[in-house]
Amino acid sequence: xxxPTATVLTVDAGHAAAPADATAPVLACQQLSRWHGxxxxxxxxxxxxxxxxxxxxxxxxxxxxxxxxxxxGLLRPSAGTIRVLGxxxxxxxxxxxxxxxxxxxxxxWQELTGSEAVExxxxxxxxxxxxxxxxxxxxIADTGLQDAKDRLVAGYSRGxxxxxxxxxxxxxxxxxxxxxxxxxxxxxxxxxxxxxxMKRMAADGKxxxxxxxxxxxxxxxxxxxxxxxxxxxxAKGEVAHVRDLMDQVPRTVRxxxxxxxxxxxxxxxxxxxLSIQAEPAAVVVxxxxxxxxxxxxxxxxxxxxxxxxxxxxxxxSVEAVFQHLVGGAA
Amino acid sequence: xxEGVHPYPRWNGRLATTTRVWTVAGGEVDRVRRSTWTSLVFxxxxxxGVASVIELWQLRRDGTSVHEWAWFVDMxxxxxxxxxxxxxxxxxxxxxxxxxxxxxxxxLTRPLTARAYVVGKALALLGMTTAIxxxxxxxxxxxxxxxxxxxxxxxxRALPMAILYGVAWGILVSGVALGLSAVxxxxxxxxxxxxxxxxxxxxxxxxxxxxxTQDDLFRLASPFESHQALGTFLFPxxxxxxxxxxxxxxxxxxxxxxxWGLLAWRRPRVRGEA
Numbered sequence: 164x165x166x167p168t169a170t171v172l173t174v175d176a177g178h179a180a181a182p183a184d185a186t187a188p189v190l191a192c193q194q195l196s197r198w199h200g201x202x203x204x205x206x207x208x209x210x211x212x213x214x215x216x217x218x219x220x221x222x223x224x225x226x227x228x229x230x231x232x233x234x235x236g237l238l239r240p241s242a243g244t245i246r247v248l249g250x251x252x253x254x255x256x257x258x259x260x261x262x263x264x265x266x267x268x269x270x271x272w273q274e275l276t277g278s279e280a281v282e283x284x285x286x287x288x289x290x291x292x293x294x295x296x297x298x299x300x301x302x303i304a305d306t307g308l309q310d311a312k313d314r315l316v317a318g319y320s321r322g323x324x325x326x327x328x329x330x331x332x333x334x335x336x337x338x339x340x341x342x343x344x345x346x347x348x349x350x351x352x353x354x355x356x357x358x359x360x361m362k363r364m365a366a367d368g369k370x371x372x373x374x375x376x377x378x379x380x381x382x383x384x385x386x387x388x389x390x391x392x393x394x395x396x397x398a399k400g401e402v403a404h405v406r407d408l409m410d411q412v413p414r415t416v417r418x419x420x421x422x423x424x425x426x427x428x429x430x431x432x433x434x435x436x437l438s439i440q441a442e443p444a445a446v447v448v449x450x451x452x453x454x455x456x457x458x459x460x461x462x463x464x465x466x467x468x469x470x471x472x473x474x475x476x477x478x479x480s481v482e483a484v485f486q487h488l489v490g491g492a493a
Numbered sequence: 494x495x496e497g498v499h500p501y502p503r504w505n506g507r508l509a510t511t512t513r514v515w516t517v518a519g520g521e522v523d524r525v526r527r528s529t530w531t532s533l534v535f536x537x538x539x540x541x542g543v544a545s546v547i548e549l550w551q552l553r554r555d556g557t558s559v560h561e562w563a564w565f566v567d568m569x570x571x572x573x574x575x576x577x578x579x580x581x582x583x584x585x586x587x588x589x590x591x592x593x594x595x596x597x598x599x600x601l602t603r604p605l606t607a608r609a610y611v612v613g614k615a616l617a618l619l620g621m622t623t624a625i626x627x628x629x630x631x632x633x634x635x636x637x638x639x640x641x642x643x644x645x646x647x648x649x650r651a652l653p654m655a656i657l658y659g660v661a662w663g664i665l666v667s668g669v670a671l672g673l674s675a676v677x678x679x680x681x682x683x684x685x686x687x688x689x690x691x692x693x694x695x696x697x698x699x700x701x702x703x704x705x706t707q708d709d710l711f712r713l714a715s716p717f718e719s720h721q722a723l724g725t726f727l728f729p730x731x732x733x734x735x736x737x738x739x740x741x742x743x744x745x746x747x748x749x750x751x752x753w754g755l756l757a758w759r760r761p762r763v764r765g766e767a
Contacts, residue, residue: 235602236601236602237598237601237602254606256604256605256606257604259602259603259604259605260604262602264598264599264602266595266598266599266602268594268595268598269594269595270595271591271594271595271596271598271599272520272594272596273594274523274524274527274528275523283516283520284599284603286513286516287513287516287517287599287600287603287604287605288603288604289513289604331599
């Protein structure tokens with residue numbers, strides 16, 4: 164395997180092979196808007212994404228897919244500009260040789276076998292038949308579809324379809340990968356494999372823009388995220404910032420206990436506790452300072468001061484925090 | 494680092510800059526080949542050609558010494574129904590299935606323009622509908638040379654004329670099929686609409702109205718008769734129409750332009766595209 168280099172050259176023989184600056188933005192939007200009739204899908208987004216992996220986060224309907232479709236030239240901006248690798252993607256076949264796109268839609272070409280579908284994608288990208296066959300086999304192997312490569316795509320599970328779409332997106336060795344919900348519907352093994360593959364591709368020098376509405380998917384890949392909601396760019400930065408925000412978000416913690424009365428009494432008066440609700444075999448606590456509350460709780464449990472047998476937090480996931488953030492900003 | 498080399502591990506070749514129209518066309522032929530209905534119609538068309546050859550052989554065995562242009566043209570005219578059915582079955586899903594299953598997005602995110610995509614689809618459908626008429630013609634002509642010593646006048650022109658006749662019908666039916674496929678939402682509904690449009694125009698407008706009004710000009714509305722009008726120019730004998738054949742050719746060109754115009758006007762668009 165060749166090591167990634169700082170200089171990236173175009174593979175498009177028909178276009179000037181201009182060396183790209185390794186720090187130049189892979190994607191740059193300037194006051195980008197796209198509306199469908201009266202619905203604004205992307206609203207005045209100005210954004211620059213450097214090479215590497217970037218997570219594009221947002222709830223369903225936030226404009227993630229529209230932004231990605233603008234980036235691959237499927238849609239034309241209603242206002243503003245978008246550039247990928249410094250070029251306008253609209254009606255730009257030369258640029259599309261350097262982009263791999265994984266759409267949210269199910270795997271296409273259901274009448275073909277997996278390897279035939281990937282091979283067709285390679286042919287459409289401009290490879291000759293022999294190279295397409297070889298590249299398809301490599302992409303199939305990379306995505307772990309060898310055992311299913313001769314089966315019809317129509318019979319693939321959702322997870323296998325995601326793997327196949329990944330192979331289709333990467334078969335022509337694109338410089339930039341634009342992945343719309345690549346882990347949607349995958350089982351844990353496929354999830355792990357695809358995350359590993361994405362990280363490997365980034366290490367190989369590719370840039371990835373990955374959209375998802377599950378923050379943990381992105382956390383496993385990168386620390387760099389952009390948050391979209393209602394078509395607007397809410398925030399851009401590090402996942403750590405979101406983690407910091409978690410502590411400011413009121414959290415519900417359910418503590419199982421054989422003695423709810425006593426536990427409630429003991430917790431009453433803690434400065435981190437906002438409210439306490441007793442249940443037959445548990446106490447539900449609402450806290451405004453999660454980190455401090457957990458630290459104090461851990462100390463108390465270890466010191467046998469509190470009769471706690473189990474602890475769960477229904478909104479302790481990063482997804483819940485993300486929902487809280489975008490909900491608050493909406 | 495030289496031009497065309499890139500730092501990724503899997504492949505170090507160059508991507509062609511030519512538009513992959515033939516890849517799209519090949520993919521479409523492959524899709525049709527895998528479909529039971531379209532394969533069946535295609536094979537039935539070929540079987541009809543084989544049946545015509547058998548009939549030719551029987552006539553020879555019964556003592557006929559010269560075959561006729563009319564037999565050949567009759568076979569071609571009957572084969573038009575198979576070509577029409579094929580265009581309806583294959584043309585309906587040609588664009589709609591790609592749209593429905595998301596393949597259109599994948600096509601259009603490859604180095605391929607929407608025009609190249611449509612041209613590839615159209616070439617495939619046109620080629621296959623034409624083949625339904627041309628392949629049996631080749632069989633028939635070959636058999637005629639094997640079975641008969643004497644041939645009708647200008648029989649040597651039979652193959653090129655059959656190809657022209659088949660191409661004209663292919664342009665008409667595949668244009669209408671793809672045009673309706675571009676504006677429709679359901680492949681099955683479009684297949685029925687394509688068949689309905691041809692049969693309706695032939696029976697209701699062409700035959701019924703001409704009988705009711707005793708005016709043969711209404712038969713111009715029948716795509717079958719308009720196409721036959723072209724045959725009067727191509728074949729030395731065996732075909733006639735009850736109106737000025739030139740008008741028939743004009744109607745044929747107009748109907749074809751309507752179908753292809755519809756396709757050009759309402760080319761396939763991905764979800765969300767205005």
